[in-house]
Amino acid sequence: MADIEREAMEYDVVIVGAGPAGLSAAIRLKQLDADLNVVVLEKGSEVGAHILSGAVLDPVGLDALIPDWKEKGAPLNVPVREDNFYMLGEAGKLRVPNFPMPPLMSNHGNYIVSMGNVCRWMAEQAEALGVEIFPGMSCSELVYGDNGEVKGVVAGVFGLEPDGSYGPNTEPGMELHGKYVFLSEGVRGSLSKEVIAKYDLAKGKEPQKYGLGMKEIWEIDPEKHREGTVTHTMGWPLGKNAGGGSFIYHLENNQVYVGFVVHLNYENPHLFPYMEFQRFKHHPMVAELLKGGKRVAYGARAISEGGFQSMPKMVAPGVALLGCSVGMVNVPRIKGNHNAMLSGKAAAEAAHAALKAGRASDELSDYETEVRTGAIGKDLWKVRNVKPMWSKRGLLASLTLGGMDMWANTFGLSPLGTMGHGKSDAEATGEAKKFKAIDYPKPDGKLSFDRLTNVAFSFTNHEESQPAHLKLKDDSVPVSVNLPKYAGPSARYCPAGVYEFVQEEGKDAKFVINFQNCVHCKTCDIKDPSQNINWTVPQGGDGPNYPNM
Template identity: 85%
Template sequence: MADIEREAMEYDVVIVGAGPAGLSAAIRLKQLDADCNVVVLEKGSEVGAHILSGAVLDPCGIDALMPDWREKGAPITVPVKEDKFYMLGEAGQLRVPNFPMPPLMNNHGNYIVSMGNVCRWMAEQAEELGVEIFPGMACSEIVYGDNGEVKGVVAGEFGKNPDGSIGDSYEPGMELHGKYVFLSEGVRGSLSKQVIAKYELDKGKEPQKYGIGMKEIWEIDPAKHKEGSVTHTMGWPLNKNAGGGSFIYHLDNNQVYVGFVVHLGYKNPHVFPYMEFQRFKHHPIVADLLEGGKRVAYGARAITEGGYQSMPKMVAPGVALLGCSVGMVNVPRIKGNHNAMLSGKAAAEAAYAAIQADRSGDELTEYEKEVREGAIGADLKKVRNVKPMWSKWGLTASLAFGGFDMWCNTLFGGSIFGTMQHGKSDADATEPASKHKEIDYPKPDGKLSFDRLTNVAFSFTNHEESQPAHLTLKDPSIPVSVNLPKYAGPSARYCPAGVYEFVQEDGKEPRFQINFQNCVHCKTCDIKDPSQNIVWTTPQGGDGPNYPNM
């Protein structure tokens, strides 16, 4: 589409993604210079529509950005009051005491929040400072300058036909140019992926690792509600099939977040992460809590889990990667929003200094230095071995050695293990189906557990059906010729929205079907497909889930 003529708009900084990282960057830029011309482009129908996070928020990030957030009325109002960890068996549980855990695992001083609502509030603060925010504007292309630097993005392209040709109502969108472009797209962003590949930003780094996080919001019996209660579990139902665990957070208004994370490095292609989540809710401690309640929302999102050793280089000429585009989640704490905010603040300060010094378009090396050597790096370095220990040694050993390693890093600033490697990517970790047994999952009962398509309706997902599918195949033959016979068609299971189907009709060869209308933009397919044949791209702006308060 390089021959399409588009109008261009010039900004000081163009920010892709209105999540905590992008909005923090926008706010900080305007704090530093009220005349700085900043635009934020958000593919969701509104700010917050595509935000899904646990979330227990460590306020250190927003403290650094806006110390007066309490006075300004931020929707951060439910402090954590109790913190419990359990190891689950199929019918029982064992409480893990809090006292042996390193201080970094303590949730005292943290808050249970809806990050969607926090981002909506942050957007209001940004707009009051003069930031332009355009929701419903998906960014479909990177624009490069004459010297190979990132110059801007293409946003707001609409009206292509399903085959990709130009439709009658085609709108070419606009080029938005900036002295710097910040990519804060979240996990596995399509533009971030291109930039990482073009500039080889991941060269010499450990492969990024991921999990799939699924979440439901429930309204429960007020008699069972404990505002400020935080519970995490490990063990059943995953056991040895995969790493992962659950979270149960009691926020206000008798609502509870019930979530489940499955690490995507699992070997057995028969693992069905969504059904593991549904089975989990039948454990007595969860079933008793949810009985008499009702589910009001559902969603899913991939999580970056590689940590310190998997962070790619974050800068290239004219561009910086922020937040989960880099991968700043502290896995044992199950927290990354504070680091996303700190990264946005650091990128803004580096860009401001570069613009003031007339160094526009160069690499923001000071940003990368601050991330790796400052508070973010310190947070992630302490826990860098927990994920590879879990992957290599299993849950029980990783709890013991991981806890010991975190204490060593906390007390002595180092680890006897050094920095452990992750090894294979999550796609490469998938083994042939012939090496594993199928897993028999109970049928959802429609009360506690639900089929995928019923649950997807509670994500309020919508895609205009006349556009090209945003899920593309490098080779259309591979799903049936390779993935089905070798891996038992894992895309039919790893997708938490039922996008992929192998359709078997009498007398015909199996057919691979992509129901892109169901997609909740989790990116799991782009990550876990063992043939790395599925490519996630942005649909037209405004499409996808419409999360109310995830």
């Protein structure tokens, strides 16, 4: 709101988001010039509170940024000791041997980590260098300069009236101006969306593709625990209904990460990703592992899966997009944190060079060049056809032809060229009348749980008097279009039970948004077939409070 008077603070670089990309950028900037004024703004209640990732970390990004990370106590404590791949049927499994897989699929030299804890450690390194980090500060608006460049952000707005207006108890926040602004908001960030649209950064690119990743932490029987074991599965229960698969990572302290990814380009609007995850845990292999254990945490987030051909232009006047704001996940490896770190480092180096040359608020084209032609681009180029092949030809083709294509690209060959993705995930959603409803078993409360019970284990909290941060472009669309045409898919694709259709006898259905449950995964913003939901930031500090995700 341009007519609101706010205090302004001036920095050399303003960074939105204390994830691996933003913190890497902050650290590298201060390594290059200790006198630079760098600030990181984080919407979570603390650094790491909104970080959710698998995660098996390739340390190449840390190696480049902080070569002595081991001596400095980085929380990379569990090296991968064993890789397992399985194709699942409803009652059985088939082990996929490791030897035919391209070398990039090996996890040798990688670590099972909590990325939340890695980011907390990185924040300590950044603060030791003089970086200012402000958690609990949602960045709700961009500030533009006189020439149309991004000049800064508005952060720290609290106490809005329920209708979104400013009232007597509203804190209007402040403007933080930078010679450059880095957006490292993660997948489908609200400010990144605005920048991509304003400067038409996605022009000529394939649509970004996404998956929904859901994850639980379990404490299991010590006799079943195999520290350092990494297991991935494909097949059941998704079958032909959707692409995706699972991960099971054994970390320390008899804990395992149990996760499930559903590609969001599924057609059947009756699909219920969360319940697919819960059903997966009843497979004999998984149920036996978890039997006698207890779930201690839950969370969910969207994953960018479009790869090389979906990365938008990542710079505009005064601003650069980092990490998952661009989409740097290597899909077959299920890894993006290493590329996020490398992107932060590259953006910092480009900004430092520009500032040293007396430039400000221009386009950091050197950053874009480094991402596309350097280590990140080479990592993503080799696997660029796996996702579109899986989407268009199915799991078997992606395993066979995709594997062959990855092998060929390892040697610099490109037999398939670069395949396109086609439709966006929202456009891929089919009409309900063309598909059968799916009958999901009721959660048993031991291995599987209903959504609201699980959301309690994400430790999510939103101050209830604030306006809902989930905005409808047209209030009538959920009931008039999405319910009759698509069977109300928001009631299913949300992994936190935010959306529901309430039907009372003799009355029209009512669409209810329980924004207090939101775990900030952004799936609604991505998958809504009418593209009618706009995810924006709630006030700072609200949302999930992940302990060790």
